[in-house]
Amino acid sequence: MRELVTGIARLAAVAYRARPARFVLVITLAIVRAISGPGAAIAAGAATDAAVAGDGTRAAWAGALLVASGVTYAVLGQINFLMGLDLSRSVFERLQRDVIEATNGSDGIAHHERPDYADRLRVLTTDLEFFQYFAMEHVFSSVRVVVGGAVALAALTAVSPWLLLLPLAGALPVWAGRRAESVMGRARERAAQDARRATHLLGLATAPGPAKEIRLTRMGARIRELHASSYRRASSTVVRGELASGTLQGLALLLFGAAFIGSALFVVRSAVAGDASVGDVVLVITLASQIVAQLAEAQFLANSLQRIAAFMERLEWARSLVASRAIEAPLAAPESLADGIRFTDVRFTYPGTDAPVLDGVDLHLPAGGVVAIVGENGAGKSTLVKLLCRFYEPTHGVVRVDGTDLARIPVPEWRSRLTAGFQDFCRLETTARHTVGLGDLDRRDDDDAVLAALERAASTVILDRLPDGLDTHVGKSYTEGTELSGGQWQKLALGRAMMRDAPLVMLLDEPTSALDAEAEHRLFERYAASASRVARTTGAITVLVSHRFSTVRMADLILVVDDGRIREAGSHEELMEVPGGLYAELFALQAAQYS
Numbered sequence: 001m002r003e004l005v006t007g008i009a010r011l012a013a014v015a016y017r018a019r020p021a022r023f024v025l026v027i028t029l030a031i032v033r034a035i036s037g038p039g040a041a042i043a044a045g046a047a048t049d050a051a052v053a054g055d056g057t058r059a060a061w062a063g064a065l066l067v068a069s070g071v072t073y074a075v076l077g078q079i080n081f082l083m084g085l086d087l088s089r090s091v092f093e094r095l096q097r098d099v100i101e102a103t104n105g106s107d108g109i110a111h112h113e114r115p116d117y118a119d120r121l122r123v124l125t126t127d128l129e130f131f132q133y134f135a136m137e138h139v140f141s142s143v144r145v146v147v148g149g150a151v152a153l154a155a156l157t158a159v160s161p162w163l164l165l166l167p168l169a170g171a172l173p174v175w176a177g178r179r180a181e182s183v184m185g186r187a188r189e190r191a192a193q194d195a196r197r198a199t200h201l202l203g204l205a206t207a208p209g210p211a212k213e214i215r216l217t218r219m220g221a222r223i224r225e226l227h228a229s230s231y232r233r234a235s236s237t238v239v240r241g242e243l244a245s246g247t248l249q250g251l252a253l254l255l256f257g258a259a260f261i262g263s264a265l266f267v268v269r270s271a272v273a274g275d276a277s278v279g280d281v282v283l284v285i286t287l288a289s290q291i292v293a294q295l296a297e298a299q300f301l302a303n304s305l306q307r308i309a310a311f312m313e314r315l316e317w318a319r320s321l322v323a324s325r326a327i328e329a330p331l332a333a334p335e336s337l338a339d340g341i342r343f344t345d346v347r348f349t350y351p352g353t354d355a356p357v358l359d360g361v362d363l364h365l366p367a368g369g370v371v372a373i374v375g376e377n378g379a380g381k382s383t384l385v386k387l388l389c390r391f392y393e394p395t396h397g398v399v400r401v402d403g404t405d406l407a408r409i410p411v412p413e414w415r416s417r418l419t420a421g422f423q424d425f426c427r428l429e430t431t432a433r434h435t436v437g438l439g440d441l442d443r444r445d446d447d448d449a450v451l452a453a454l455e456r457a458a459s460t461v462i463l464d465r466l467p468d469g470l471d472t473h474v475g476k477s478y479t480e481g482t483e484l485s486g487g488q489w490q491k492l493a494l495g496r497a498m499m500r501d502a503p504l505v506m507l508l509d510e511p512t513s514a515l516d517a518e519a520e521h522r523l524f525e526r527y528a529a530s531a532s533r534v535a536r537t538t539g540a541i542t543v544l545v546s547h548r549f550s551t552v553r554m555a556d557l558i559l560v561v562d563d564g565r566i567r568e569a570g571s572h573e574e575l576m577e578v579p580g581g582l583y584a585e586l587f588a589l590q591a592a593q594y595s
């Protein structure tokens, strides 16, 4: 019950913050409407008694009240619905923003890799639709049912306290409704993993990207099979939940039906015995039918409120997971680098795993240097980059920037001093200007800065593909959008990575994998020139992860990562001299492929 109340209170707070006046008005109208329902029953009872007593004036007044109550109930129903819908849209907008923030607003990215987070996020995003149309309407209906129920209760007590047993029995279907929704919520969460897999497989089987590989390998049938079995498992889990919750609700309604018949018989017998008036019989029968309708509604609403409460609870959970921890005694990031960045005895284990992927890492990234990180797949290169970006914090050891513990520099401040290009870059479907310009938020509309960034990224050639220049919408989410190839998207992403012009660290984690070797080489020559310009002013360090040794050899310092450790460090020439060295071996292997 506490979670239910907390959940509804949280939603009400969101609604109030979104539209305070509208929220108060709709609640007030819901209360007036709630009173008018049992008000009509009371007026009907009074009109009957007056008619039986032959009091025409009282009967007329009671009749007028009956009509007024009925009209109020009907008219306010429509007004409430429309106003509630409008409010729902504002709440929906806020909740969408909250869900995006709970996904994207964190400093780190660890939560993206947690299966329990993924399951709850799926339920959150699918349940969001419900908030667009129904959630607020259901909250207001609940207010009406509760207030109307209280007035009805008072009227019943006035006839006979025994009649209170009727609404008490009515609590049963409401309780069953809540239980049923939590049974369904658990079923949906249990089914989420299979449902996610089914959606992924459906996407894979229908997207144009993987189509070539699917045809070639003829894995289509296997994907269909896997999709069907995942979907079947997900839906049978949900159906089992629906069956259990339906049975529970049906039984509860049956018991309540028996109580309803009992109370009707009771009041008729009282009237026959002279303990109640004919008006009381009318009142009780009318109220009882209202209560039946309200209870059916309450049962339905209980499911809904439970769903709202569960949504708000999941949202809070997701928020708490991504909340940034405050840094005690934070320090400022240096304006420029004199020494560079040092890792001392750094170990790192991914959350939810046992084995460290980096262990005993000691390294120095010298100020002003171009450092290449090489190593075989899975050696730990990208993990080093993630630590530099502060997507994760080391499990052990320390990273210092010019002697300052990196952990004590607030993450946003540190990030504002980085630029980065990643292999799995973001395809931002907007104008070409913003796709690049958002690399430096404040200068996103500065065409000169955007063009200079594309120049630094050796990517100006992309402008020939854009019919409206920087105004061109890239991507297919716009009808008039221009679709780009993987390499062209990557060129825009590289431009974005070059937007900040005075960073302390420039990270390139295989950002050129979709470019050909020559384009990559050209890019790095251009890039090295720009890097050394920045290095002269800020002592900026360039960190480059690449599998292409023709690029790597240009670096001042090459770090060879092997099995989570720095196995070798030095310039290309120095490493080629190391007898039995891993770098020399990898270099020779790649050279042999091209000879």
Ligand SMILES: Nc1ncnc2c1ncn2[C@@H]1O[C@H](COP(=O)(O)OP(=O)(O)OP(=O)(O)O)[C@@H](O)[C@H]1O
Pocket: 113, 350, 351, 353, 357, 375, 376, 377, 378, 379, 380, 381, 382, 383, 384
């Ligand atoms: N989010 C994660 N959770 C758990 N383990 C991870 C995660 N990301 C990477 N790993 C593991 O950490 C190890 C190092 O991965 P990393 O991506 O740093 O390697 P890499 O050297 O960049 O490889 P590649 O050249 O293939 O990109 C691998 O064994 C990988 O399976």
